[in-house]
Amino acid sequence: METTVCPWCQTEIVWDEEIGPEEECPHCHNELKGYRTLNVTLSDDEEELQEELEEESYNSDSSWMDEEESSSPRTQGLTRLPSLDGNDTDLLAYESAIGKILETQDQMPECPHCREYMILTGKNMVKADGYSSVTPAGLKHPLLEAPIRMNVYVCPSCFHVSSFLTDEDRIRFAGRVQQAAESNEN
Structure with missing residues (x-):
């Protein structure tokens, strides 16, 4: 029995030699033969720049915090909550209060x-x-x-x-x- 890895969902597909290879991934239902790979060659300068960018994004402390904040469902359009007295409201306290209120609702x-x-x-x-x-x-x-x-x-x-x-x-x-x-x- 031979194995193939789906290029779309990265699932290992095991197929029987008697039946032959799968034409469609049984998990994501994408065509396995229609997948195209694009190879790009980089010059030495471009490779160095790419490595620097990868290192910078890996070492950046704020990158994971930015991702976490942007994926927060509760504050989808909110970056800050201004109050009437001019002081910004704490967004985490706001989210916490919303969660407590929602826990008490029937619908x-x-x-x-x-x-x-x-x-x-x-x-x-x-x-x-x-x-x-x-x-x-x-x-x-x-x-x-x-x-x-x-x-x-x-x-x-x-x-x-x-x-x-x-x-x-x-x-x-x-x-x-x-x-x-x-x-x-x-």
Whole structure:
């Protein structure tokens, strides 16, 4: 039995001599024969420069710290948090507080912009004077009538605000949809 290493995912592929070599990697499903290698020859000066750059990046203490900070999901657009009194807020304390708040939440919707978990900040009541319901075509009643209660969420990273129906209004909405479906069947 012979082995091949996939150039895409670096997985060792063992194939049977009777069946022959694989044409596609069974792990990443990339074509094994279509892989092309580009060879570049460097002059002596370029090789020295390349070695210096590799040494510099290896010895740099800040490079791993920069990578760690840039991969932090909690502060995706934030580099600092200014406060009203002019002093910057500690970003680590902010992240820690967000984590503690999220641990207490039952539901954690993701922000549609940056995919971070959002924090429940309050409830909003939409009354009849601020909402006009629509009756869908073919139905006798609207699917949702005022007053409507909404949970308001804020993204701690990009500060996007989203609101969702409360559990009670979700149940009421689902019941209305089910009633509409049953009345259309009859």
